Amino acid sequence: MSKVIVIDRSGVEEALDIRPDLTLMQTITDAGISDLLALCGGVCSCATCHVxxxxxxxDALTPMSDDESSLLDGSSHRQANSRxxxxxxxxxxxxxxxVTIAPED
Ligand code: FES
Incomplete structure (x- = not known):
């Protein structure tokens, strides 16, 4: 099965199965990785799912919307590969x- 590698804030890596019916945020939270708060539940209004x-x-990544980019602009940890x-x-x-979980703002 296809895998995504997630690195938490303490540097621990975990390989997670890719399920096409989920978002990356759901994949990470379903695995019990608690560094990713995802407070708004995935409606693009909190930026606590920053990676x-x-x-x-x-071209395999979902394109970034203007709303996503605006939210990321509010983070002091935004980088070129932020999503x-x-x-x-x-x-x-x-x-x-x-995927590395970004520091908390
Ligand atoms: S979970 Fe809130 S913006 Fe992604």
């Missing part, structure tokens, strides 16, 4: 994606 992504073909994990739909094309 850094690397290692995937750029809100609730806005990324999982797919087999993301196999091998590495």
């Amino acid at each position: 850094y992504v690397e290692g995937s073909p750029a 809100l994990s609730c806005q990324i739909r999982m797919s087999a094309a993301l196999d091998g994606l590495r």
Whole structure:
């Protein structure tokens, strides 16, 4: 099965199965990784699901919306590879994606 690698704030890595019916945020929270608060439940209004992504073909990621980019602008930890994990739909094309949970704002 395709996997995504998630690295929590203490540096622990975990390989999670990719289920195309979930978002990346749901994949991480369903695995019990508590660093990702996801307080708004995935409606793109809190930015507590902020992650850094690397290692995937750029066109495999769900494109970033203006709303997502605006929310990320409010983070002092925004980087070029920042994303809100609730806005990324999982797919087999993301196999091998590495995701690091961003520091808390
Ligand atoms: S869970 Fe709130 S913006 Fe992603």
